[in-house]
Amino acid sequence: MTQIARRRLLQGAALIPAAGAFVPAAQAACVNPIPAKFDETYDVVVIGSGFAGLTAALAAHEAGAKTAVFEKMAFIGGNSSLSGGMLAVPGSSVQKAQGIKDSPEALEADMERIGLGLGDPAHIRFVCEKASETFEWTKKAIGVEWNENLTGKGGHSASRCMITKQGTGQGIIVPAVAKLKAAGVPIRTGCFMEAVLRDADGRVKGVRIREGYVFGKPGSGKAKTVCARRAVILACGGFGADVRYRKALDPKLGEAFLTTNQPGATADAWREASRIGARIIQADWIQCLPSCSPLEQGMGIATHFASISGSLFGFWLSTLSSSRFVNEFGDRKLCTDAILTVINKGGEALAFSDDDGVKHLETLRPGLFAKMLAAGTVEKFADADALAKAYRMDPAKLRAAIAEYNDNLAKKSDPKFGRRFDKAAKPIGSGPYYVSRMSPKVHHCMGGVATAVNTSVLDVMTDEPIPGLFAAGEFVGGIHGAVRIGACAVMDCLVNGREAGMEAAKSTAWI
Template structure:
């Protein structure tokens, strides 16, 4: 039932976020015909949603449902590189790596450039060891190698053996179902259903939905006994929405996200009065390749090889950045690589095959023409039209930095490059950023409760976790930090709902 009040609320939301905002329903519970009722409703089956389902199951919830709008589970979470930054783990100790939650928080605050939430970052980092163990208890298996992601002062990115987010999703989905969690695909979240006092009562979903056919399926109303968790992810695949926030991110810019990352949950919560924060902080991945679509194989290849490789400007044959700086720093520098006419001239990541072959991604980037093998510096220069003398000098200089353990050009942390000299044969991949992560979203507190814009107080019955929430990371998110944050606030939301 749509009242005049809810129509006016929709109008205000549309003015703020565009005509894509869905209607909200404001009604007493007696005014709504409920088609289903569940103890806990979770919208989205990615890291946040599944972590919440597992935790709620552990805490004794008996009737949990997960709604997923696509035909497969996991959403955007399945497409990442299977990495999660945890501090002070047993694996770090085995490898002689000193780290702490405090150090992780400080690294992230620096990357956030004054906009990150210390409270939320600390909450996530301190829950890290619990999340690490939870995933292992679910059956996730980690590699015995920890990756050095950019902008960190300690090596802390743990990676599952699948080197894909699916390595988290499949075990967690199985564990959730073991607790009796109901999982439903092709159920698209349409909007929240609220009482007149603003309390969230439930949601409307489109049952039998097929992506791209917006009128497909049947609308049903689903009541939540204890609470609704929105874990629908970001809006990177919604080109009109992201371009309205950042005019530089139009359709000509690639994107690593799944097609379902259209911001449905975010838009609905804003229309319901939730506080939007940092929406224009949209991050591009500096490890992306322009020679493949989506996230691709190149991301994993470059992530592994950045610490002991060089990124070269094709115009000069010289390095132009610290290859392990934070994402924003690198992406901003990469997008400046242009030819004389101002057209993109993607940089080159040059890595030694003797080290690159230790990572399984090398076979795929070579097989699918995302990277190429060369026997000499001259061959690289000829193929990519790079001035050969400066390139040879740069590689010689780099090898002196490796020997000395100090990068005199850009101050790169060299502990992951010890003894790894840049010698032929070489593997070379092109680099060009792609839209990857939305730091902005709706505001939550450390209990994963959604905050109302009008009052600054929580919206009763409504929780959010993962990329749909904003203000956590600030201007730039460090690599490997979204996975544990999504899971940490999914777990937190479950705890808050069970205590409500």
């Protein structure tokens, strides 16, 4: 028996005396042939080029490791290239300068509450405690410029979120890519990781890639083996665009539902990680953005009508009951499930406002409304009768729903659903009215591989780290729990990407 096997056996016996979890050493890993000679050799091999992958590569390079990034798509950035780039930092220097009280503990409490206690407390603590230090590092080491106007999005108990000056996630990707290029760290696009090379001794020693891979053409490109002397970091993102994989986890999210993700958000690396013995947890928690239009690809823009005009200055309407059906300010899970229920019963969920809601939309997001009207994602109706007719609603009930909303607004009280009301909101008039259809889009995978707090990937047989394998970002499960709060994914990617890079760089080389 090897030392590792003996240690595992003893630990297993100590922790779960009654579990009978005897693991013979030869079975602990799924063995892959390790080539006598690799085609390429690095200290640290990073798979994926989103926030987590780029950050990991920078941190590994900073720590002196010879590093390379492999990306299956033809472009750099993965889903991060579509991100709004909003980062939560509890207890930041920016908050202190502005006199805003906050702390890592306050965000920990928010994440545990919103995540319904499914997120691991130790992982949550780690990202919250490291957020401030990592934020400073993004400025110094990457050169990210942050807009210091703080906001608090749904679920945050303090104003602690910042967006890049550039205005999207590109404000992180562009400087990170520039730094890596300047440092001579290659970012190899069109390179699909088809195998993690895990040896009979349980250690990961490299990967097999397909160079010149064309997404959507299975088997394209040329197979090459890449040695990772110290470690492989999986920063492979979520599977939101992979209908087959996600439907097995949540049958509600079939072909009928679109995604905000880029097409490369597939489950290949999830399957491969499982195959070589990584443990995947909570993968059935798949977050949707509730208020997107089914008529647009990606995230689209009609969602801004729903979240500004139709929420702050209007309400949401089920065509089945001709009335409201949910707290428009509920978390994404609550709103998504409520809208899916309306749609699955054959109805439509509409965001609704009058001209006043449109006026505020124009102020906050200038120029978008005309595009929505032109595209037909927002429709205009002269009055309640016209709207009711178009969506087969009962006009009397629709008028009653509007009257009830106005009554609630006057009292600032919503007995049925408990929504809040904006200070600037006015009563809904007699028309014209505007509506957008809402259909949840698959957005973020909360589950993923199980990791130790230091980002080591855990073995499904033992729950102990797999030597030579780390992971970070959306590919990792158990941090956000049941519901991810906005701006916390970027925090997770940056903190854990950096941690994975540092840990990988200091792993003992196997060759």
